[in-house]
Amino acid sequence: MTAIVRTLDDVLIAPAHPGRGATQEYFLNMGPQHPIAHGSLRIILLLDGETIRKVIPVPGYVHRGIEKMCEHLNYRQIIHLTDRMDYLSALMNNWAVARTVEKAAGIEINDRIETIRTIMAELQRIQSHALWWGVLGMDLGAFTAFLYSFRDREIIGEIFEEIIGARLTMNYIQPGGVMYDITPDFADKVKKILSYMKRMVEEYDTLLSGNVILQERLRGVGILTQSRAISLGCTGPVLRASGFAYDLRKVEPYGAYEKAQFDVVVGTTGDCWDRYYVRIEEMRQSIRIIEQLIDDIPAGPTMVTKFNTKIKLPPGRYYNHVETARGVLGVFIYSDGGEKPYRLHFRSPSFNNMWAITEIAPGWRIADMIAIQSSLDLVIPDIDR
């Protein structure tokens, strides 16, 4: 039975349960300030003892009005704002907007640009999954995992620093190409990184995946069935762990993904363990993709349009999407023919993934709630934009 909730007050009146040992449910705020909240997400839990009865996420604490700001900036200037949405897949966010603008404005880009974008995006995917792994370890009590994964992120961050100049807010993939060309020793450095990361993923398996305590924490917890995942609009590893092999890189290939052979990693039951191991395997698949692409990057210019030319989209509605580390990021632009979008909307993957908590958490305990939230890999600025 569902009750229509119009205000937060409706839910905040905790019903007592007479005749059930006289326990009373109580509210607990895993509030915006919390050691493990992966950003500022407020989650209201209705608890009965330690069991969760209801989960109410209250997003909005990191809302910065990015979509509104984009209405005042031209199509090149909106790229730097996308870095700050899902900052762990900043390059992929850039790519989403760049793709949309290029398709709409009819800008044709060459293979070199596509290959460089693909390699950078996959490097960032490895980096993002490494951070997710470390944070999951830290949330579940293994603090060392966090530091190991940050050490590995540094290695990838250094190559970003060399090519792009920035480590977090890249502003690299622009409509019409990429901002800087790769350096001559890029391929050697990336190959070293790949062999290092292969060893590190094995170490991640030793430290956490093989650990019986972690397996018991994640096994069978928070099952998200395939039909519910699709209904909720979950994408990315969350959807793939529930068994549905939907990966934009295979279903609607873009960039250089068609040139590389890789597997889409899929789970079976959709519990936390599946979501966990799908991401670990995705790291391995990303390494595989980069290995295939790094040796023959085609020659050519890296920027097809000059930086100061105005980009005008013909009037109309345009939508395009990429597969970021969290799921499908979609960019919708409604253009009225000018230099600036009339309306721009981001379909963010973490937003849909977040609402999955309301379905899968009730019935589990607080400790499982932590495991579920970590396994969903939410980045809060992506939810709030």
Next chain:
Amino acid sequence: MDFIYSMTTCTAAADVITLADRAAAAVDTNIWLSILYMVLALVGIGALTAVLGVVLIYAERKIAGHFQCRLGPMRVGPHGILQTVADTLKLLLKEDVVPASADKAMHFAAPLMSLMATVLVLGVIPYSPILQVTDVNIGILYVTAVSGLGVMGILLGGWSSNNKWSLVGGMRAAAQMISYEISATLSVLVMVLFAGTLSLSGIVQSQESGWWIWRAHGTGLVAFVIFIIASTAEINRTPFDIPEGESELTGGFHTEYSGLRFAFFFLSEFINMFAASAIAATLFLGGWMPFYIEGFETFNKITSLIPPALWFLGKTAFLIFIFMWFRWTFPRLRVDQLMRLEWKILLPIGFINLIAAAVIVLTKFYFFPV
């Protein structure tokens, strides 16, 4: 007043003398000497607590750092040696924030109870033949009883803070600590069976011909493993640190404590770790008894050159390192998994172990002399 330790006859029962013994002996002859010994005992325990706090917290941070490919504290003093001093000063000078609706008396008493429980244990541990405050003849039973009081401190802290997070932490702690005391006691009983005495220095002296961990025919090793696991749960360390699970409950039962009172909780956690290691070292690893091998007199002479206090410290430090190693490697268990581990796994194994030990001791069915 023979404070010079005689190296060749350290194991003779007559040479073990505690401060309480000295005080008792001096009561008739010189009352002031007696009082001096008592004051020395108090000051000694206080100093030990303080020094242990400083050293252990610094060691924890440095060891954690090195496990994590980083250096740990490096700024305050050379290689960060004065870090704990700086931390203590900070905690002393911090504002003491007590929630307005907290139960004032309980809120005040909780950290004191926690600290008291651990410090009382320090009083009976035999650090060396001449360094022991008092040798209670029910030694290990006293230790088990008193460390149970630590649960009260945590429970009170969780309840009196008037904070849902703290309450959850306190309740979890109570369940956890009470359960794991049973396993700990079962493995302790195995050692008592073999040693034949409850008094701690008696147990140490019974390990003259070898430490119980290998001399007790396998039951000693099993008991040791169970005791280490149970102790990790008793002292609330990862993988059993759900009462203060930082990532889940902000701070668990000590969320609402700041300043010196938080320092007491913090200190009592580390002294608890030392006490658990010390008891494990005493029961299983021989306490201050050097490593002797029967029949190898020269070897025994060499090992007894190292002062027994250093043996004790070494063994305790090794066990403390093991505790820290556990903390920085493993994720934590969920509450029900923790309970299941205790009641369904450790307890049956502990019982079987105890029965086996009883059979071995009673029938004197030894494979090698015990």
Next chain:
Amino acid sequence: MTGQIKKEIRKVGLKDIPVAVVSPLKKAQSGLCALASLAKGMRLTFSYFRRPSKIVTQQYPENRATLKFPPRYRAMLKLIYEDNGYHRCTACGLCDKACPNGSIKVITRKGAATGRVELDRYIWRLDSCVMCNACVQACPFDALEMGHEFENAVYDRRLLVFNLNRYAGPPASVMLKTEESLRPAMMEKRDRYDGPVPLNGAQIPIVKPLISQEGGL
């Protein structure tokens, strides 16, 4: 953990997708395997403990001398000065237009000697700049670069608004075409904190108050 993945081909829509299926964890590891997994984890962390060479952290203020930055690293914005001390900025204002949040203001003036528009003040706000590099890309004369000074913290926010040009005047290309003796007349010195007072009109000693000027803020 190998042996946990099964490969197969699945149909999604009209496409055949190669899929790696993660087998579910049906039951827990049994006693000895469980303990072995714990021991393996402990061995890994100990392997880092016993190798201090694996320490990756740096002791920051002490290692300033050996810090290395890649050439493209983006920190403070600078005008590039050639060896002769002249900048290359023609005050075209393209960087001003490219900056997404208005952190650059190019104030122009009419040069007394040349009669053409030239740079008067190049105001850059560190307090709002996001280091997106759009200005560097937009400049057609290669006059800007993002340098490597990253220790920019100040106690007073008003010190975060700079004048980036050392002199107000034509760029190097024009300067090199004129005679040496005429050059000093074309340049006017500008201080770093010569810009407008950014906040509330308050007076601080080293920042001159704003007086109305053409092209002013």
